[in-house]
Amino acid sequence: VMEVAGVLDKPLSASTIAFSIAPRLNAAGRLGSAATAVELLLTNDESRARELALLLDTENKERQQTERQIFDEALELIAKDPNFEKKKVIVLAQENWHQGVIGIVASRLCDMYYKPCILISHTNGVGKGSGRSIKGFNLFDALTHCEKQLIDFGGHAVAAGLNVNMSDIDSFIKEINKYADEVLTEQDMIPTVDIDCPLSERSVTLENAKLLSKLEPFGMNNEKPVFALAHTQVMNIAPVGADNKHLRLRIVKNNQTINCIGFGMGEFAEFIHQGDTVNIAFQMDINHYQGNETVQLILKDIKRK
Incomplete structure (x- = not known):
């Protein structure tokens, strides 16, 4: 499943399971029978496991399409x-x-x-x-x-x-x-947004992100900590992803540049621009790309000053 989901080179964290593995395992049960997922978890045949993982990936895409259709129809009902x-x-x-x-x-x-x-x-x-x-x-x-x-x-x-x-x-x-x-x-x-504590840019480091990961798994009754960083300047901001649904942001403070991603926050690009001064609320995360690790902030909110 990790190979099909494209996360084979990433650590097996709670986030990887929640956003990449679990949706594929759940897709079969949501659209029909959970037997495919059960067989995948029980099989010792690597070839069969890959075949089942690809089938679950296809069913997950069907689930996403069905979800989008219902979401659009729901928005139409609201508009009426x-x-x-x-x-x-x-x-x-x-x-x-x-x-x-x-x-x-x-x-x-x-x-x-x-x-x-x-x-x-x-x-x-x-x-x-x-x-x-x-x-x-x-x-x-x-x-x-x-x-x-x-x-x-x-x-x-x-x-x-x-x-x-x-x-x-x-x-x-x-x-x-x-x-x-x-x-x-x-x-x-x-x-x-409940903020656990404000931070200075000096505390936004890969080392601290790794220390925070030791508190996993996060979830109900063990929420991932939310921090705040004040008076930062926007270097770049752009909507990304399908339908420009998400937001990619790069900020700088005291010559320290920090990359951020805001899931479902693409609309912020309409009213926040390069050069603006903003306060952000975020969770600290680790971005894994081509074997490299960097600190990345998961945005929870942005306020322009």
């Missing part, structure tokens, strides 16, 4: 809703959306709009939904409040699933937004 801005919870329903992917799209929309989001795929009058939430809005509690409108539900504070009769969907949307109006303040709807 004249009351969208007034609603604190996004609830979107469409016939025959793929069940294995709607949770991923809900997460993307949740991040994009910073609102709790539930996507529902319905067939023959019954909808199956997957939801993601923001800090301060316990999704399970919200669904419990709306249980009269639901067939059943389950999950936890930030992610949940549900079944609903489509004849009850309008009342469900009304009830969960009524609950959100009571629970969420306007301040809760403003996304924040």
